[in-house]
Amino acid sequence: xxxxxxxxxxxxxxxxxxxxxxxxxxxxxxxxxxxxxxxxxxxxxxxxxxxxxxxxxxxxxxxxxxxxxxxxxxxxxxxxxxxxxxxxxxxxxxxxxxxxxxxxxxxxxxxxxxxxxxxxxxxxxxxxxxxxxxxxxxxxxxxxxxxxxxxxxxxxxxxxxxxxxxxxxxxxxxxxxxxxxxxxxxxxxxxxxxxxxxxxxxxxxxxxxxxxxxxxxxxxxxxxxxxxxxxxxxxxxxxxxxxxxxxxxxxxxxxxxxxxxxxxxxxxxxxxxxxxxxxxxxxxxxxxxxxxxxxxxxxxxxxxxxxxxxxxxxxxxxxxxxxxxxxxxxxxxxxxxxx
Numbered sequence: 001x002x003x004x005x006x007x008x009x010x011x012x013x014x015x016x017x018x019x020x021x022x023x024x025x026x027x028x029x030x031x032x033x034x035x036x037x038x039x040x041x042x043x044x045x046x047x048x049x050x051x052x053x054x055x056x057x058x059x060x061x062x063x064x065x066x067x068x069x070x071x072x073x074x075x076x077x078x079x080x081x082x083x084x085x086x087x088x089x090x091x092x093x094x095x096x097x098x099x100x101x102x103x104x105x106x107x108x109x110x111x112x113x114x115x116x117x118x119x120x121x122x123x124x125x126x127x128x129x130x131x132x133x134x135x136x137x138x139x140x141x142x143x144x145x146x147x148x149x150x151x152x153x154x155x156x157x158x159x160x161x162x163x164x165x166x167x168x169x170x171x172x173x174x175x176x177x178x179x180x181x182x183x184x185x186x187x188x189x190x191x192x193x194x195x196x197x198x199x200x201x202x203x204x205x206x207x208x209x210x211x212x213x214x215x216x217x218x219x220x221x222x223x224x225x226x227x228x229x230x231x232x233x234x235x236x237x238x239x240x241x242x243x244x245x246x247x248x249x250x251x252x253x254x255x256x257x258x259x260x261x262x263x264x265x266x267x268x269x270x271x272x273x274x275x276x277x278x279x280x281x282x283x284x285x286x287x288x289x290x291x292x293x294x295x296x297x298x299x300x301x302x303x304x305x306x307x308x309x310x311x312x313x314x315x316x317x318x319x320x321x322x323x324x325x326x327x328x329x330x331x332x333x334x335x336x337x338x339x
Contacts (some may be wrong), residue, residue: 011083012174015197016151018077018131019059019109020224021124022269023066030063030266037241037265038226038275039142039233049108054145054226056133058110060152069269071221073116073124074155075109076173076197077131084129087172091117094171094330101126110134121157121164121220122326123171127136142237144229150200150281153225153274158217160325162208164332166193169204173197177259179284180291188216192295194257199282201258215325223264223272227279234261234277241265253299255279256292265301 024030027050034052036044040061051058066072078084085277091098101114111128119125145152159165169175175195182191189210194202207222209215228234229231234252241248247266254261262276 009086010174010242011078011086012176013198014079014083015173016077016149017074017153017155017197017203018111018128019062019075020071020149021062021064021073021075021109023064023068023070023072024143024269025065025067025069026268027063027065032244033246033265033273034061034063034266037237037238037244037246038143038273039113039140039240040145041138041140045108051110053134053138054140054142054152055138055147056135057147058132058134059108059134060147062108070219070271071123071155071224073109073126073147074119075114075126075128077151078127078129081129084127087127090172091115091331096328096330099243107132118328120161120168120327120332123220139273142228142233144233146227146229150171151203153227153276154200154203154205155224156205156207156222157220158207158215158222160213160215161327161332162191162193162206164197164327164329165206168180168328168332169195169197175204177289178202178287179289181257181295182210182291182293183295190330196282199284201260201279201282217271219269221256221271223274225274225276226260226302227260228277231261234263234275237275238263248303250300251303253296253301255300256288256297258296262288262300 031042034040043051043053050063052061055062076081096117099116101116106112106114110132112130114126114128116124116126156181175197178194178196178201180191180193188206191210192205192207195204197203238252249266249272252263258279260276260279262274264274267273
């Protein structure tokens with residue numbers, strides 16, 4: 001599969017997770033977390049703006065001051081203009097509003113131009129074709145991170161409308177189901193869908209409580225993932241997270257489906273940040289989706305979690321019944337029942 005739009009009209013393979021926009025009031029904590037714990041390169045732009053780099057792209061994480069304490073936008077690099085125009089046409093054909101990003105917004109994200117449109121969970125989706133690269137050397141504690149043709153890492157969401165979320169990414173990006181995980185955690189039955197937009201095992205994961213309209217996570221994202229270049233990078237950043245006093249959500253372990261070895265830290269904004277190493281790459285000629293009964297082969301154990309923490313999670317989940325989840329029915333299939 002080449003990273004260009006296919007003659008059939010599909011944009012699969014031309015889509016790559018490019019950047020994340022995070023809004024927070026905890027600037028000092030985020031700078032320490034990103035640079036001293038995770039090991040990324042930091043660029044200060046102003047009192048209210050900073051960026052993290054992990055490769056030659058000028059911006060991979062844009063951190064802006066604000067009240068959300070959450071991810072507010074995801075940026076998708078579209079490999080060619082044909083695919084970009086197809087995605088734009090799909091959005092317009094469904095009557096979903098499109099906004100052209102300003103020159104200032106594009107510059108902050110390290111892209112030449114961008115389009116923005118609504119996404120699941122209230123996270124704006126942004127597409128662009130040309131990232132701005134930087135020749136300035138990276139100053140990182142990590143030896144490097146894996147991006148390239150498969151984009152960077154992934155984003156994981158929890159949802160009370162998982163089929164609509166899956167339908168959204170299929171309608172916009174021709175996402176394909178990679179596999180599923182069904183597991184009971186703390187008495188709660190979860191079904192997790194893993195979606196890919198290129199040969200990276202997944203760029204989006206969507207978790208739902210089976211049989212109950214509950215969202216147990218108060219933030220828009222459950223976690224973000226970046227892929228470390230070496231196993232030593234994972235181990236050393238894991239140690240730094242502990243030494244610097246940042247929260248650890250899950251210990252080091254290996255996933256059953258993508259075989260990625262990783263750990264999950266807690267960010268200053270409350271959602272989790274997975275640092276992983278060596279996930280499998282999909283062979284599109286042979287891959288068939290599979291359902292797994294466990295999320296991990298080993299490890300990924302909760303760190304410092306008490307019964308009070310579990311009760312609080314149930315309380316948060318119950319409160320989600322009173323706040324309807326924001327979806328984009330025109331793109332997600334409003335009449336599709338959730339499975």
